[in-house]
Amino acid sequence: MSTHEPISQGLTTASHWGVFRAWPQSGKIAARALEEDLRGISNLQAVTELPFLDNRIRTPAARASFLEKRAGHTHLRGEDRWVSLSWQEALDLAGSEINRIYDLYGPSAVFGHSYGWKSSGALHAPAALIRRMLALRGGYVRGENNYSNAAMRKILPYAVGLKHPQPQSLEVIARCTERLVFWGADPEITNDIDWFSTVHSSESAWCALEEKARSGALRTFAVNPVRPLSAQRFRSEWLPVRPGTDAALMLAMIHVLDQENLCDRDFLRTHVHGLEAFLDYIRGREDGCAKTPGWAEPICGLPAQTIVRFARELAANRTFLMLGWGPQRARFGEQFHWAGFALAAFLGQMGLPGGGVSGEHHTGRGGAPATRGPYVENLPLPDSAAVCPVIPVARFADCLRHPGRTIDFNGRSCTYPMLRLMLWGGGNPFAHQPDSFGLYHAWRSQQIEAVIVCDTHWSATARMADLVLPACTFLERNDISGVGEYSRDGISAMHRIIPPMYGSRTDYWIFSELAKRLGVGEAFTEGLDEDGWLRRLYGEAADRARGNGLTLPSFDEFWEKGWVPFPVPEEARDFVDFADFRSDPDKHPLPTPSGRIELFSEKIASFGYRDCPPHPAWLDPAPGDPRVRSRFPLRLVSPKSRFRLHSQLDPCPRKDRGPADPEWLRINPRDASARAIAQGDLVLARSPRGALVARASVTEDVMQGTVALAHGAWFEPEWIGDELVDLHGSSNTLTEDVPTSALACGNTASAFDVEVCRCREQDFPFRTFTPPLPEGLAH
Ligand SMILES: Nc1nc2c(c(=O)[nH]1)N[C@H]1C(S)=C(S)[C@@H](COP(=O)(O)OP(=O)(O)OC[C@H]3O[C@@H](n4cnc5c(=O)[nH]c(N)nc54)[C@H](O)[C@@H]3O)O[C@H]1N2
Ligand SMILES: Nc1nc2c(c(=O)[nH]1)N[C@H]1C(S)=C(S)[C@@H](COP(=O)(O)OP(=O)(O)OC[C@H]3O[C@@H](n4cnc5c(=O)[nH]c(N)nc54)[C@H](O)[C@@H]3O)O[C@H]1N2
Ligand SMILES: [Mo]
Numbered sequence: 001m002s003t004h005e006p007i008s009q010g011l012t013t014a015s016h017w018g019v020f021r022a023w024p025q026s027g028k029i030a031a032r033a034l035e036e037d038l039r040g041i042s043n044l045q046a047v048t049e050l051p052f053l054d055n056r057i058r059t060p061a062a063r064a065s066f067l068e069k070r071a072g073h074t075h076l077r078g079e080d081r082w083v084s085l086s087w088q089e090a091l092d093l094a095g096s097e098i099n100r101i102y103d104l105y106g107p108s109a110v111f112g113h114s115y116g117w118k119s120s121g122a123l124h125a126p127a128a129l130i131r132r133m134l135a136l137r138g139g140y141v142r143g144e145n146n147y148s149n150a151a152m153r154k155i156l157p158y159a160v161g162l163k164h165p166q167p168q169s170l171e172v173i174a175r176c177t178e179r180l181v182f183w184g185a186d187p188e189i190t191n192d193i194d195w196f197s198t199v200h201s202s203e204s205a206w207c208a209l210e211e212k213a214r215s216g217a218l219r220t221f222a223v224n225p226v227r228p229l230s231a232q233r234f235r236s237e238w239l240p241v242r243p244g245t246d247a248a249l250m251l252a253m254i255h256v257l258d259q260e261n262l263c264d265r266d267f268l269r270t271h272v273h274g275l276e277a278f279l280d281y282i283r284g285r286e287d288g289c290a291k292t293p294g295w296a297e298p299i300c301g302l303p304a305q306t307i308v309r310f311a312r313e314l315a316a317n318r319t320f321l322m323l324g325w326g327p328q329r330a331r332f333g334e335q336f337h338w339a340g341f342a343l344a345a346f347l348g349q350m351g352l353p354g355g356g357v358s359g360e361h362h363t364g365r366g367g368a369p370a371t372r373g374p375y376v377e378n379l380p381l382p383d384s385a386a387v388c389p390v391i392p393v394a395r396f397a398d399c400l401r402h403p404g405r406t407i408d409f410n411g412r413s414c415t416y417p418m419l420r421l422m423l424w425g426g427g428n429p430f431a432h433q434p435d436s437f438g439l440y441h442a443w444r445s446q447q448i449e450a451v452i453v454c455d456t457h458w459s460a461t462a463r464m465a466d467l468v469l470p471a472c473t474f475l476e477r478n479d480i481s482g483v484g485e486y487s488r489d490g491i492s493a494m495h496r497i498i499p500p501m502y503g504s505r506t507d508y509w510i511f512s513e514l515a516k517r518l519g520v521g522e523a524f525t526e527g528l529d530e531d532g533w534l535r536r537l538y539g540e541a542a543d544r545a546r547g548n549g550l551t552l553p554s555f556d557e558f559w560e561k562g563w564v565p566f567p568v569p570e571e572a573r574d575f576v577d578f579a580d581f582r583s584d585p586d587k588h589p590l591p592t593p594s595g596r597i598e599l600f601s602e603k604i605a606s607f608g609y610r611d612c613p614p615h616p617a618w619l620d621p622a623p624g625d626p627r628v629r630s631r632f633p634l635r636l637v638s639p640k641s642r643f644r645l646h647s648q649l650d651p652c653p654r655k656d657r658g659p660a661d662p663e664w665l666r667i668n669p670r671d672a673s674a675r676a677i678a679q680g681d682l683v684l685a686r687s688p689r690g691a692l693v694a695r696a697s698v699t700e701d702v703m704q705g706t707v708a709l710a711h712g713a714w715f716e717p718e719w720i721g722d723e724l725v726d727l728h729g730s731s732n733t734l735t736e737d738v739p740t741s742a743l744a745c746g747n748t749a750s751a752f753d754v755e756v757c758r759c760r761e762q763d764f765p766f767r768t769f770t771p772p773l774p775e776g777l778a779h
Contacts, residue, residue, distance in 0.1 A: 011495035012562025014120045014197035014481040015474060016645050017041045019563050022475065022497045028052060029475060029497055034563065038207070039200035042192055043643065046652035050473045051501050053651050055458045055771045057470035058502035060090030066450075066466040067093075077444045077451065078464045078717065087505070087513075094467055095517025097450045101421045102138055108389045109420035112140030115147065115393055116427020117646055119456075120197045121479030121494055123533050126425025126454055126471065128378035129511040134423070135382045136520035141417050143393025147432050149325045150394060150746025151333035152359050154410055158601045159341050161591030167358040167486070168320070169575040170205035170367035174212060176354025178317040180220045182236060183340065184246060185324025186228035187362040189642045194364050196375075196482035199565075201489045202368035210234060219317075221310070223249070224326075225637055226666065226708045227701040239310065240703035243635045243750050244621040245300035246327045249307065250339040251618055252296035255282050256311035257346045263315070264348025271585050272345050273592070274600025278615045291618070299618070301703065319347055321357040326639055329749040331621035332611060333740040339616040345597050351582025358577065364485030369573045373488040373566030374544035376480050376537055382523075389417045392745030397433055397737055400442040408742035411607050424453045425471070425507065430460035430715045431647035434748055435737035436730060437690040440464070440717060454510060458771050459647060460715040460730070471507050472500035480534055483563070490565035491541065493558060506530065604743070611741035622752040632687060632753035634671065634707050638731035641710035650714045660766050663713035663729030665694035666702040667756060677758050684725075684759040685709070687734040687751050693764055694729035696756075707756060709734075711749065720764065727764055 010023035010031070018041040022031035029048040033041045041047070063080040065073035073080075085093070101109055112134040114127040134140035145154070153163040173180070187206070212218040213234045222231040223239045223246065231238050241249055257263040258279065268275055277286075284290030293304035302310075321344055327336040341357055349355025360366035391399050392409050395416075403418035433439050443451070443464055453465035456473045479494035500506070508530055515524035528536060535555050542552040550566060558564055580588035589595025593603065605614035613619075623629065644650055651659045665683060677683055681696045685707065694709060702708045715730040726733040734754055740746035 011497060012492060013475065013494045013497060014483065014492035015047055016120055016193045016197065017043050017047055019197050019199055019483060019492045020044060022048065024498050034199060037199045038203035043649060046649045049652050051475050051498060053457060055651055056502060057455060057458055057462060057468055060085045060087055060469055062093065062467045074446050074448060075444050090467060090469060091513050091517060094452050094514055098421065098518060101449060105420050107139035108141060108417040110134060110140045111396065111419045111422045113143035113393060114424050114427050115143055117648065118426025119474040120481040121474055122376040122378050122481060122537050123479050123530065124477055124507040125378045126507045127427065129507055130423050130425050131381055132379050133511050133515045133518065133520065133524055136523050137518045139388040141419065142388050142390045143396060144390050145393050145744065145746065147394060147747050149328065151328040151740040151744040152325060152337045154744035155334040155338050158604055159338050159598055164360060165358065165577050167360040167366040168356060168577045169369055169573055170202050171369065171573050172353045172576055173320055173367065174205050174208035176318055177320045178218060179314055179319040180218060181321045182220065182222045182228060182230050183321055183323045184224055184327035185322050185362040186230050186639065188230040188233050190362045190640050191365065192642065193645050195485045197492055198365060199483055199489055201484060201487050202365045225703050225706040226639060229642065239302060239306065241300045241302055243637050243706060244330050244752060247335040247339040247616065248296045248299040248618040249302060250343045251282060251291040252293045252307050253311040254343055254346050255291045256293060256308050257315055258282060262312065263346040267348040268345065271596055273594035273596040273598045274615060278342065278599040281615055281617065314347060318354045319349060320354060322361045323357060323359045324362050326637065329747060331738055331740060331748055332619045333746060334612055334743050335616055335618065341597065342599050342616045351576065351578040353576050356578060360486065365487040368484065368487035369568045370486060371488045371566035371568050372548040373490060373550060374541040376482045376491060376541045391416060394747035395739065395745050397439045397442050400445065400448065408609065409745050410743055418447065420447065420449045422448060422451045424461055428459045428461045428647045430464060431712055431730065434732050434735040435689050436715050436726065436732045437724060438737050454507065469510050470504040471510060472504035476500040476504065477506045478530060478534060480538055488566060490563060492563045609742045612743040628753055632755045634754040634756060635705060636731065636734050636751040636754045637706060637708050638711040638749050639708060641712055644712045647712040647714055650712060662694045662727060663709055664697040665729065665756065666697045666699050666708040668702050668704040669698050669700060670704050672696060672698040675757055681758050682761050683756050685734060685754055685756045687754045689736060690733045691723065692726040692729050692733040707754060718765065727766065
């Protein structure tokens, strides 16, 4: 990729990896990051390859036996022939199927939530378009919650009254913090991207922290079963803990603070509710078991002396706990954030500059000073959407398996509807849902009469569809994007860099055409084309900006300019969370029933959930059956990959791995040698849910007893003898589809029952994925 062109060259566009300028060059796309982006864009070359990959979906296509309406055809999903269709044929077919299902079964048979990260862009946002279209048609089954932080955002409202307490300014942390803990967090990887787009605006503060760590004025720690990339940058002491055991470690540290009188008793008395009940649990009065460091050692794998030293060191210094979301994506994941906030309360520094706790610094540029700029909204959802059935989003596979079943969910009950039709656009459930083989079988059941998928590439989910609609990538269309999910740095134009490849169309065009066939075309488009909507979405953002005292340029000026930053209010640089509450908890109570940090919740107690007790607690997520434990002794974690955004970019060229190669599985040298596994060996990893093939990376950077497989490699199920095996190392082949608890019903991304063995290359038919080139053009 050529980088010597002047920055004025090209047009501005925006991606999850950053705002950049791009231009067509020799049949491909050349690009460069903005000069003001201090970090640059790590995967820029891969991103610009997206339009040209072999596995682009080139034309609309349908599965042969679906077209023929053959009996039992649903069992051929993922294995059938594909037949190419014209757009008119495909849209007519999609429209008639959707209408048929509405007419026969009503809206509660239609799953239209379509969760997923898609590409940046407010207009061509497939999930928003699908939801708007289906809401106008009569409604659809919605998903509540997300796959990112489900457990955190359900437990924190009970603990501190807020789903997402605003994170403290990183500039304050860089000035004042003496001990910084990356607890199940790896901002070096996860802050690279943004739900909207990014200019990596907090990079200067992270650089200041790096400098402070180098000078010795700041000590950092990384609590993680895997040595995170951030530990390198910030010279962290690595404290390896077994997956799923952080709450035990936190409780033991609280025990030390209590016993050694290192906690701030005044703060606890005035700012915490339920202290006595919680202390009864810590001291062992509740269950006869004191939560001492000696108790925690065999659970979490850290020596008791290390736990004591860690607790003392945090108490003796200005300490900030940065909690990531990896640990809460597990059975009983709610306890991680509740216990983390409890530990911060015992340290007593919440509300002080450089002190306290957050769950948001590792993503979306959390902690960058937030501006008062507006978000750019998607196309609006009509009010009728409010009456549709709602399920916890990560339970959707369970809903496919058990229609009619009633489950507990955050103090209420939820009855699964009988789904008949699924629409997905811009999401990849065969990458995001735990237990891919479980999903694979449920997805093929006869109950699901039609699956329509709109994607840019032949993702694992597109391959499991009945009908696919090819969307163009963000480089092939015009759109607008916000910049900075938390920081609201500005707004960016997304210029079309090249015309749509093959037969792909924009998401807006696709769903406008489909809406017409559902009889809601006018209501869907409101008579506006792409340009009309971009002007309207921008105009509405500009109106909201005006309400906050900001003036945005005219649309034409903005479109020409490309990227417009919002001014940072000086006071945002000094923002300290919980400061008012700390100074006067009566005048500034938290929005909890008691107005205080709740370490015992009467509300949760009233639910009576066995898997979510009314105070922070440790519950063992690992299966208790010793026969299972001895067959599957390893624990799996599936952290984010620096090379991918979930499954996006997986097929892009990369130095360490070709597109057909399986994902790397990191394994500790002692576990590897016990299994005669050497660096680069092909391995079979297995859990009671299924098996996958991966390549071993033998490294001290993962603790003994744990293996790590970066999330998002494309699921490639293939019959090997009489067993279906995933040939590509997609971590959710191994994970179990269990809820975090009845409180959040969140997804889990770790598995506590895995075994790995060496296997032979010749037994597995690796090949570059050849797109299911549709045969016999029907027109
Ligand atoms: N490059 C890149 N960045 C991303 C994403 C991506 O796919 N790629 N995804 C984005 C999205 S959607 C989100 S929600 C955020 C997610 O951000 P996170 O959820 O915080 O990211 P993860 O990598 O899943 O988990 C963070 C760390 O937790 C560790 N971990 C896992 N289990 C445990 C445990 O039991 N205990 C402890 N102490 N540590 C544990 C993992 O090893 C990992 O280093 O990241 C965003 N950023
Ligand atoms: N084991 C494990 N599982 C996890 C996680 C984990 O850490 N470990 N993380 C979880 C988290 S935090 C999340 S948020 C989810 C993420 O799960 P998803 O958001 O479903 O993952 P993506 O791979 O981003 O899926 C986006 C899809 O949109 C398509 N796409 C991109 N641009 C466009 C477009 O312009 N138009 C259309 N129509 N399609 C487009 C892409 O090709 C891709 O198939 O995964 C969750 N699952
Ligand atoms: Mo996420």
